[in-house]
Amino acid sequence: RTLMREIAPPDLQETGLAVAVEAAAQPLRDQGVEVLVEIDEAARTVRGDALTTAFRIARDLHDGVVQDLAAIALGLRTHAERAAGGEEAATMLRAADATADAMGELRTLMREIAPPDLQETGLAVAVEAAAQPLRDQGVEVLVEIDEAACAVRGDALTTAFRIAQEALRNATQHARAARVTVGAHLDPSALQIVVTDDGTGFSGEERRSRMEAGHVGLSLLQDLARDAGGVLSVESAPRRGTTVRARIPVRPS
Secondary structure, eight states: OHHHHHHSOTTHHHHOHHHHHHHHHHHHHHTTOOOOOOOOHHHHTOOGGGTOOHHHHHHHHHHHHHHHHHHHHHHHHHHHHHHTSHHHHHHHHHHHHHHHHHHHHHHHHHHHHSOTTHHHHOHHHHHHHHHHHHHHTTOEEEEEEOHHHHTOOTHHHHHHHHHHHHHHHHHHHTSOOSEEEEEEEEOSSEEEEEEEEOSOOOOHHHHHHHHHTTOOHHHHHHHHHHHTTOEEEEEEOTTSOEEEEEEEEOOOO
């Protein structure tokens, strides 16, 4: 969660670079480190692509982290073999197994963020696949994506899928929804995505509290939509469910 906040502070697009850097510097100042921040007025006003690379950075980090975990697991197993039995060897093997499990989870997450065959299958097939684990848990998921939206490819498709996927995840992990509807249609210039659930919902104050605790998924999605030239809104209220709406421009092929 700390890493997620460092990668993309929830209010980054509103505050700009200077305020975000000052916030990142504060923990160092609390430790007695002198930190001088010198950011000119032009740099303070930068928004958009220069500051909304959270998902791309996170994906690159996953690749690095997976390699680090693989090295740790190998080292643990090697030392366990050299220990030739005993409690120490057993402890190292358990740690190696846990590390391997973490690697598997990261690789699954990387595939979920950008499925390798997304550009081949299209939005409907990808969303149906993302919905299946929820259905296996007893959640009713209705997918309504028209033919024009199914034909969309490129960055708009990737963005739309990631928005739908994260909204599905939030609906079950946080909202405990029993029913979720994912809809998408193509208007003359943009892909419209709407994800609605019947979960617990939340107030504006609850959302701010979640962000402070490190749950920044919705804010990252808003940054993602903005990075694609689109917009994303979230409507929710306690015990009234949540609706995520996004409009993603589609560039002519």
